[in-house]
Amino acid sequence: MVAVPADQATDRARRSRLSPEREGELYEAVVELLGKVGYDALTMDAIAARTRSSKATLYRQWGSKPTLVASALRHVKPMSPQEIDTGSLRGDLHRLLRATDEEMERDAALLRGLARAAHDFPDLQQALRELLIQPEICALEVLLRRAVARGEVAPDCPALGYVPHMLCGAFISRPLIEGALPDNAYLSAYIDAVILPALGA
Incomplete structure (x- = not known):
């Protein structure tokens, strides 16, 4: 039996206090409030x-608050790049685009607002990098590695590191x-x- 580190066990116990359904409802509410008032005006009281x-x-x-906001944004993403495998890089990227199409307007507005807020609040910037941006980059790298393995992209292509x-x-x-x-038309x-x-490619 593998022992669970004390810090991980404590984190699991702390996070298990809310059901997945309740956590999902809370995340949706946080993103909705964030879209209405912006990060600066968003309070834990609200x-x-x-x-x-x-x-x-x-x-x-x-x-x-930064950790909660970053976790909420991570949760409401409709699909991760790692979940997509259409058999071609072009198909994967367009499938990823279709997955985000329904929330395109909201996501674009949130991204612009968060870009400004992250400049003013370093703790938000750090939370976004750790909980949202870095996991997405890692998932995108999986998608790109598959394209390299299929021979669609050269393994030494200098643009690989700049896709995000x-x-x-x-x-x-x-x-x-x-x-x-x-x-959708523009992004396609x-x-x-x-x-x-x-x-x-």
């Missing part, structure tokens, strides 16, 4: 009131440059015109 929770429960479960940057840029740059949201064209050529 989250507690909205979710009919106590602040003590929120702090016991997540420890801080290109994807983020698609969401952030269009509103700034064109004053328009990055809708962006994948075909920018990301795939950069990878030589």
